[in-house]
Amino acid sequence: MHDIRAIRENPAAFDAALARRGDAAVSSEVLALDEARRAKIQAAEEAQAAQNKAAKAIGAAKAKGDEEEFERLRSEVAGKKAEVAALQTEAKELDAKLTDMLARLPNNPAEDVPDGADEDDNVEVNRWGTPAEFDFTAKEHFEITGVATAMDFETAAKVSGSRFVFLKGAVARIHRALAQFMIDTHVDENGLTEVNSPVLVRDEAMYGTDKLPKFGEDSYQTTNGWWLVPTSEVPLTYSVAEDVLDASALPIRMTSHTLCFRSEAGSAGRDTSGMLRQHQFEKVEMVSVTHPDESDAEQKRMLRCAEGLLEKLGVPYRTVILCTGDMGFGARRTYDIEAWLPGQNAYREISSVSTTGDFQARRMNARFRPEGGGKPEFVHTLNGSGLAVGRCLIAVLENGQQADGSVKLPEALAPYLGGKLTLTAEGALA
Template sequence: MHDIKWIRENPEAFDAGLARRAVSAMSADILTLDKERRAAEAQAQQVQTERNALAKQIGIFKGRGEDASALIDRVSQSKKQQGALEERAKDLGERLNAVLAAIPNLAMDDVPDGANESANVEIRRWGDPRTFDFTPREHFDLGEALGMMDFETAAKMSGARFVLLSGGLARLERALGAFMLDHNTQKWDYREVNPPALVRANALYGTGQLPKFAEDLFHTEDDFYLIPTAEVPLTNILADSIVGEDTLPRRYTAMTWCFRSEAGSAGKDTRGMIRQHQFTKVEMVSVVTPEQSENEHERMTACAEDILKQLRLPFRTVVLCTGDMGFSARKTFDIEVWLPGQGAYREISSCSNTGDFQARRMNARYRPQETKKPQFAHTLNGSGLAVGRTLIAVIENYQQADGSIEVPDALRPYMGGIEVIATDAG
């Protein structure tokens, strides 16, 4: 959500920021609604003031034994007039909030301009892609050959974009999730949380998935939504709260199932586990002061990168351009892992700084130690990591000529000492 006061004071800068996000200028329409709303509120207050004065006159008239019926009629009319004005102000306020709620966050100044992912800028790489003495296969070919990755049986139960993992690969996915949680909590000071996977609409509104992206969500008949990411419940921990500045930063991590309808992804990654309706992800969320915000963004990204380094998986980190960023983000770093079966880098983590955009929507504030006046916090979120995509990366990067999968050293303590996943293992 955008600060209407800032828009009033900086309409040209606001429109320029919208243009960078490929959104037409809106300040004039927004400020017209805002002006009408404030005028209705002021008129309602003026009517209230006048009625208070009339009430005093009524008391004086009655005290002198004079007829106050005309004044009483005016008070009655005044109440109706005030009610109508307050209703108009409320309606205008709701219309204004609906407009503001549909506008994406403005990009930071150092975010590259561009229409799509082709304008993203690589900022670093780590690790050299492995050289194979055989033709590397994609994860679904390897998993199906092992008899541990079954799309056909999953489709009978649930339809397309689901998978049934078993044996060694099911255990490897579990090991990855446990490894990531231990990494985030023990090395990077995140607090582990086990949040609800069903939330109400207000939680999704707070993080920006609603109202704009309703078609991407699974919605139950009794008005729950399945979470598309643990970012939703983790960020909403501080919704409608005021916390002390000395309690920030707050860092949360959780491993949850995530559910996405992939409504806008028809025809994309239809084979394999890259794009599923249900997937496991370890999420990171930070709530910080504005002064901590940019450093926390770098720290969060480093945390996600560190997981890939420990797994010895080559990756590159890119900063997303204005046309490729998510709705709530003001700056995003994507981490892309090397998949030898595809011969390409694919996204495995997205770490975003949303500034105070989400905090305004969910009324998450902190109390500065000096001024004591509550201010909106800054929120950040990142994948640390997408477990299913990390499983894909491990399968493809650690595949062997006979189709078996070597277990990375970092995961062996979580695998009961298993070093290789083969058809007779698991």
């Protein structure tokens, strides 16, 4: 959510920020609505003052026995009361329109975010590892012999439809091992607090984390009103809604492993083969709530947490900073980590690490009390994948594939797989 005061003070800068995202200028429309709202509020206050003055005069008129003045004043009070109610209703309607308008406008990009139209204008900032050279044609994850029978899309389609998968046997265990490895690393090495969070949330939580009202079609809603989380960013971030935290409690660093649900609206025809893009998937999420002065450093810290996981797994990756045209709605700055997938001969996104500044905090009214005293200020919120479990499974399988259809698994998973680090061509762990 944007600060209306900042728009009033510098509408040109606000429009310039929108222009960097490719959006039209709207400050004049926003300010016209704001001016009309404030005019109604002022008129209501003036009418209320007149009502109060007349109400006080009624007693004096009655004491004097001035029946004519008494009736006039009583009529005036009734009229002013109706006028106040009407003006307050109009002000509330204008306020709702203004809030809805602001809620649909994207966050302002940070100054260091590169300008651009789409993913082709993203800028690489880091690269780690060297993609392996195979003496055979690399296969996609679902084509690898040891994987194919354990990654059952036909049964999932019978049960749930397209973009679902049944993982079986050793492949299901590897998937589970990856999630445990991620959580343990975040807790034991990265200093995050593990949270077992809900996957059903209220409208307020989706709104507060900028998923509503604009992107409702991208998520699933139950018949009794709850939303299935698109990521545990929603419950973790919203956990501080309406709070006034002590500055000494910051930063708050959380991680959660949950099921995630996305309708993939607008992605028809994209990544339909395999399990790269699913309606239901698992992710280990990182969320930080910080002091405004620390949020940029926290984003870099979170980025290293996610990159470190891939390094432990031996998966080559590159990190890019997203340009203004490719950045998410609520983000102020986003880094994407893209893992190397030999089967596609391409780097594909496996994590996004974003700072939203105070954009979400304003929607949630999440604040902190400065150490030196003074008025509470809005916290900054950050979120990042650490990592998408299914996509990490794809990367591990494709990078470890062997000519005979088996897969060599990363040493980092040994504690979670009973020391067995080979997925055989027959689909067993050995």
